Amino acid sequence: MILKQGNAQRASELRETPVGFAFAAVSDDPRFEALVKLGWKFEAPSGALAGMPKIMLIDLRKKMPPKLGAIAKALETARGAFVAIISDSSKSAAAFEAGATQIVGEPFDIEMMDSALLLAGRQIERLARAGGRRGVESPSRSNKAMLDLEKPSGSIQSELSANPTALMLIGLKRFDAINAAFGRQTGDDLLVAVERRIASVAKEMSGGKAIVSRSGGTDFIVIPGPMGLSDRLALAERIVVQIERPFMAGDHFVALGASIGIVDTRAGDLESDVLRRAQVALTAARDDDVAVRVLSAQDEGTALFDAGLETDLRRALDNNEIDILFQPQVSVTNGQIVGVEALARWQHPQHGELGAETLFSVAERSDYLTALSAHVQRRAAMKAAAWPEVLQSLRLSVNVTAEDIARPGFADTFLAMIDETGFPRDRLTVEITENGLIDDLAAAAALLATLRASGCRVAIDDFGTGYSSLAYLKALPLDYLKIDKHLAQDITGTARDRIVVRGVIDMARSLGLAVIAEGVETEEQLTLLAREGCNYYQGFLCAVPLGVGALADLVTQRSLPSLSTIAAPR
Known part of the structure; x- marks a missing residue:
């Protein structure tokens, strides 16, 4: 995602960042000088490696500069970063070989370069947390026999049976979006490249004793051999760093992420039991939005608790134990409630x-997601159709899952259900998450177009947790963009956090979308979001999810505006 900022304000904010990076450019391209106007401090190459971590912009479009290897080595020692400029993909291998953290290809503009510097700065911060050890030897310079990939399952079971050790389960982020965008063959090639990077760093840090294997899908297993907890954590951090380095996908550079769950093993453990526990740790890492999670007793207890809930869910649907509450959506400009989710x-x-997040997580694991989604959609529409008069101008937002999109004829079935309840289509907003859109972009676009043509509005939910691509936003018929609660709450964090939130809002507004911020809990968050141009918010600052009676009381207090004041732009 390319962030477009107002230069004066953005330069001031960047100078407030805690790291305070400077950059040096090994190039005669005059465009690099414009980076100074965006707040980046420029230093001549001769002084770029002294003091705090620095970033080098090195132009590889014409020829490899002399002493590139020495520069890269000095940057490694200084915990710096190297951004390479290339003319075409043929030079990417050489750039990565030299240790490039980010690569920018022609054609590029100053905003692309600015984004590359920001990403390089984040890489430096992560490397510092991982102990400052940057990169690993590439396969061409290391012992290729170490890259003994695709270990059979029997090797894993043999290792687990023989010795107490640990197992790391690595799950990729953003792979599904890239696979959908570039095709299955590119996705398969990307998985091979990921596995080689994992194997290289794992073998290096374990003295060649680590076992690396695909676990199926986009997950990977590492058994590091004899290694203490601190070394395991250092290895896991190094693996995350390596996966976050750009990969080639055809003629494009793509960025992945990773989460890792770590479990201790005991001699004689069964592989299936260890993998189940590792999956619990990986799920906890993803839920907590952290890179690495070591399994705790609490995590295992949670897993057992969830297994019991799966058994109970079918009965809950039959016994009508699942009900609906409504969380207000509030106008930022006048404080009035204009809709509910x-x-x-x-x-x-x-x-x-139990809340919606727990409920849908259980449903997904127990194959009841489609039934649950239909139940919630119908019950929400039925309750809203029976609202008292004071609520009859509110918009109602309901969620649609990726599984719903994949169902043949879903749009017709959904609209018929809405009509049966008596709730008007022109007051209904359908919300779908980023990941649900990316699974099948063409099918999603067709479904959303049908829903909009029928009178409904459409919102992309939890924006900022997935691919966050301007390209697919432009391709989809949308009315609202909902900023994920974690991203919205980041607006009170660092200057860089504010830049990211502002970039998302600016991007949405440039496409004519109204912006709703989720999870707003403080006046400070609301003030900063309003300053950046956010239109609506929902969160505990206004109210927790409410029943119909409490919602009616709250709306009465806030004096509801007419429906015409809340129409999203078309």
Whole structure:
């Protein structure tokens, strides 16, 4: 995602960042001088490697500069970063061989270069947290026998049976989006490249004793051999760093991410049991939005708890234990409630009220996701159709899953259900997450176009958690963009966090989309979001999800505007 900023304000904010990177350019391209106007401090190449970590822009479009290897080695020692400029993909291998952190290809503009510098700065910060060890030897310079990939399952079971050790389960981020964009063959090639990077760093740090294997899909297994906890964590961080380095996908450079779950093993453990526990740790890492998670007793208890919920879910659907609450959506400009999002709540007989996130997570694991989604959509529309008069100007937002999109004839079935409940289509907003859109972009676009043509509005939900691509936003018929709660809450963080949020809002507004921020909890967050141009918000600052009676009381207090004041731009 390319971020477009106002130069004066952005330069001021960048100078407030805690790292304070400077850059040096080994190039005669005059465009690089414009980076100074965006707030980057320029230093001559001769002084670029002294003091704090620095970033080097090195132009490889004409020829390899002399002493490139020495420059890269000095940057490694200084915990710096190297951004390479190339004319075409044929030079990418040489750039990565020399240790490039980011690569920018022609044609490029100053905003692309600015984004590359920001990403390089984040890479430096992650490397510092991982102990400052940058990169690994490429396969051409290391012992290729170490890259003994595709270990059979029997090798893993043999290792687990023989010695107490650990197992790391590595899950990729953003792979599905890249696979959808570039095709299966590119995706397969990318997985091979990922596995080689993992194997290289794992073998290096384990003295050649690590076992690396694909676990199926986009997950990878590493058994590091005899290694203490601190060394395992260092290895895991190094693996994340290596996966975050750009990869080639055809003629394009793509960026992946990773989460890692780590579990201890005991001699005689079964592979299936260890993998189950590792999956619990990996899921915890993803849920907590952290790179690495070591399995705890609490995590295992949570897994057992979830298994019991899966058994209970079918009964809950039959017994009508799943109800709907409504969370207000509020105009940033006048503070009035203009709509609500329908959120499921499970009144469990033993565990009390369980929220939508837990409910849908259980449904996904137990193959009841389609049934649950249909139940929630119908119940939300039925309750909204029976709202008292004070609520009858509110918009209702309901969620649609990726599985819904994949169902043949879903749009017709969904609209018929809405009509049966009596809720008007022109007050209905359909929300779908980024990941749901990316799975099949063409099918998603066709479905959303049908829903809009029928009178509904369409919102992309949880924006900022997935691919976050301007290209697919332009291709889809949308009315609203909902910023993920973690991204919205970041606006009170560092200057860089604010830049990212501003970039998302500017991008949405440039496409004529209204912006809704989720998870707003403080006046400070709301003030900063309003300053950046956010249109609506929802979160605990206004209210928790409410029943119909409490919602009616709140709307009465806030004096609801007419429907005409809240129409999203077309």
